[in-house]
Structures are given as structure tokens and as C-alpha cells.
Amino acid sequence: MQRIVVLNPKGGSGKTTIAINLASYLAARGQRPVLMDFDPQGSSVRWVKKRQPAQAPIQAIAAFEKDSRTTRAFQLRIPDDATHVIVDTPAAIEPRQLPDMTRDAHKILVPVLPSDIDIHTCSRCIGDLLLVAKIRREENRIGVIANRVRRNTLMYQALIRFLHTLGIPIVAIIRDSQNYVRAAELGIGVHEMKSYVAQQDVEQWGPLVTWLTGAPDSTLSPRSAPPAATGESSGEVPAEGGTEPADAAPQRPAPEGAAQPGAAVPPVDEAVAVEEVSAHAVAAQAG
Numbered sequence: 001m002q003r004i005v006v007l008n009p010k011g012g013s014g015k016t017t018i019a020i021n022l023a024s025y026l027a028a029r030g031q032r033p034v035l036m037d038f039d040p041q042g043s044s045v046r047w048v049k050k051r052q053p054a055q056a057p058i059q060a061i062a063a064f065e066k067d068s069r070t071t072r073a074f075q076l077r078i079p080d081d082a083t084h085v086i087v088d089t090p091a092a093i094e095p096r097q098l099p100d101m102t103r104d105a106h107k108i109l110v111p112v113l114p115s116d117i118d119i120h121t122c123s124r125c126i127g128d129l130l131l132v133a134k135i136r137r138e139e140n141r142i143g144v145i146a147n148r149v150r151r152n153t154l155m156y157q158a159l160i161r162f163l164h165t166l167g168i169p170i171v172a173i174i175r176d177s178q179n180y181v182r183a184a185e186l187g188i189g190v191h192e193m194k195s196y197v198a199q200q201d202v203e204q205w206g207p208l209v210t211w212l213t214g215a216p217d218s219t220l221s222p223r224s225a226p227p228a229a230t231g232e233s234s235g236e237v238p239a240e241g242g243t244e245p246a247d248a249a250p251q252r253p254a255p256e257g258a259a260q261p262g263a264a265v266p267p268v269d270e271a272v273a274v275e276e277v278s279a280h281a282v283a284a285q286a287g
Contacts, residue, residue, distance in 0.1 A: 001078070003085045004212065005105040007098075007129075010121040011091030014111045014147040016043045017180050019088040024189020025205060027056035031083040036076070038063045038101075039090045050187025064090070098133040107212055108135070109171070111147040112163070114155040119162050126166055143171035143211055150176050172208035177201050 004022065006015045019035060020043075026033040035058060037044040048060035059079060067075055078085055089101060102108055108129065112122040122144070129135050129142055144163050149156045163170045179190050179198045190198040191205070206220035 001082055001085060002106045002212070003087070003104055004107045004109065005087040005089060005102055006109045006111065007087075007089045007093070007101065007125070008110055008112065008122065009091065009093050009125055010118060013113055013118060013121075014145075014174075015039070015091075016041075016047075016088055017184070018109060018111050018145060018147070018174075019044055019086050020047045020184065021180065021189040021191065021205075022208075023058050023084075023086050024056075024183075025191045025209070026084050027058050028189070028191050030056075032079070032081050033058055033084040033086055034078060034082045035060045036063050036085055036087045037061065039088055040064045044088045047184060047187055050185075052187070055188065055192065063087075095128040095132045098128055102129065102133050102135065105141065108142045109145055109208075110142065110168075111145040111174075112159070113147055114149050114153065114159040116155075116158075119159060123162075123166070126168055137167055140169070142168050143208070144168050145171060145208065146173045148176040149173060169211065171211040172204060174204055175201065 006019045006022075008015055016039065023033040023035050035044045035048060037060060042062060042064060045060045045062050048058050051058065059082070061076060061078075063076055065075075087101070087105070093101065110122060110125055110129075112118050126142065126144075130137070135141055144166065146156075146159055146163060149159065160170075160173075177190075177200075179193060179201050183190050183193060183198075190201045193202075195202070203220055203222050206217065206222075209220060210216045
């Protein structure tokens, strides 16, 4: 049984989105995942309750609840047939709690958004995992996910460059897509949506799956080049309030130092960045 902890002390980083979609991926492939929800908001538990009987089973444990009638060990017991335990951690977790939260974790996923505040929080989180939780880099247990990114933006470029300085593998780059919102509302994951709707989102999970399992999943390999840059052809379900910006739109020059204090950030080629993610995942497994 593999234990995967999704962790970031900052709220709104997408921990629950990563946790439920990972559970969806595993369940859709015949595994028996368990979602252990420590977040008092209980979003993962509510998502599981929305699932229909015809969908692949996922069990949820409301770890945030306290029941004085039973022991804590009994409340958190894992079914014997479970193949994976995915831990959705709460926001504002303190450094002193990290050793207990990450104990026995085979993999720790740290999602981070492309903003200056999130980058700073991610840096502190990684430091606490290394220094407080005593997780060594060579154990290859920590992976960073660049989450809800928008291409051709200065903050995306700054985020990718920052992540490369951590010495921790970037195991996935997940775009800002309304498919995740729609899927959560229906109690499913993007892996359970129609392929023509969510193909681009599903393919972005390839490097993450390779890092988690040690073997690539051919069903997540890109089957064609990305569509040419319009909201209607992106493969994403349109939503009120707009869609992801078109890739072909020209980018206005930003003021010097806008993306990073004291310096402008040179452009990043996303195709190269995605290739680097795959290389990081494979190299991490080989090492």
C-alpha cells in the first residue's frame, strides 16, 4: 500500500483538487484508493459522497472529525484491500506537525500556485520538510506540482525558475482549467471525463504518474499536438467568466522587476518546461 501526502500550509494551493483527481485516476484503473481528509472543510469527503454507484469506488475517511466514542486508531483504520492512501492535509499546518503528518509517507506532493506569496510559502514548506520532518532529498519522497498555471505569463516563468532552484523534482505542471471545477461538482475527476473534453488536462498527469509509480502510463501520453490557441479549441469546457488565455495572444512587456524583485524574468518556452518535467520524473526514479 502506497501512502501519498498532499501538503502545503497555505490555503487555496489546490491540495484537494490534486488529491481527488489522483484518487480518480487510481480508481479508474482498478486500484482501491482511500482518501483521508484532515481538512476541516471536508471537501474531499463531500466529493466522494457525490460519486454515483456506477463509478469506480473510492473510500473516504473524515479524519478531521473527532469521535469520543471510538479510539483515534479505529477511526483512521485503513481497509485491508486498500492499494493507496491519499492524505488531504489541512491549511495552516504548523512545522511541528509535519513529522507526524509525513510519517510513513512514500510520496509527498507540494502543489504551488504562480504567485509571489505562494512561492514564498512553498520555499518555507520545503525547508520545514527537510529540516523539521527530516526528509532527505536523496529519498526522492518530495515532489512539487506547479498548479493552476497560465502559459506565457511572467509569474509562470518566475515560478518555474524558482522551482528549479529547490533541488526538488517538479513532477507536474497543471494548467488553470475549468475542467477541474466541473469535475469536482459532479463527483468525478478529469480522468473520468470524456477524452475529447479533458484530453489536454489528463495528459499533464503523465510525469506525475511516472514519478509516483516508477513506470509511465501510455494512456497519458500526448496523442497529438496541442490545438492552436483559441478558447473554443482548447479541449476545455467553457465556463462563465472566460477560459484560459489564448496562447497566441501577444504579451505586453511588463515593468522591470514585476515578476521578481529587482529583475525582469526572461521568457520560458513551455514545451521545454514540460519536457523538463518528464526528464525530472524519469531522472528521479533512476536516481
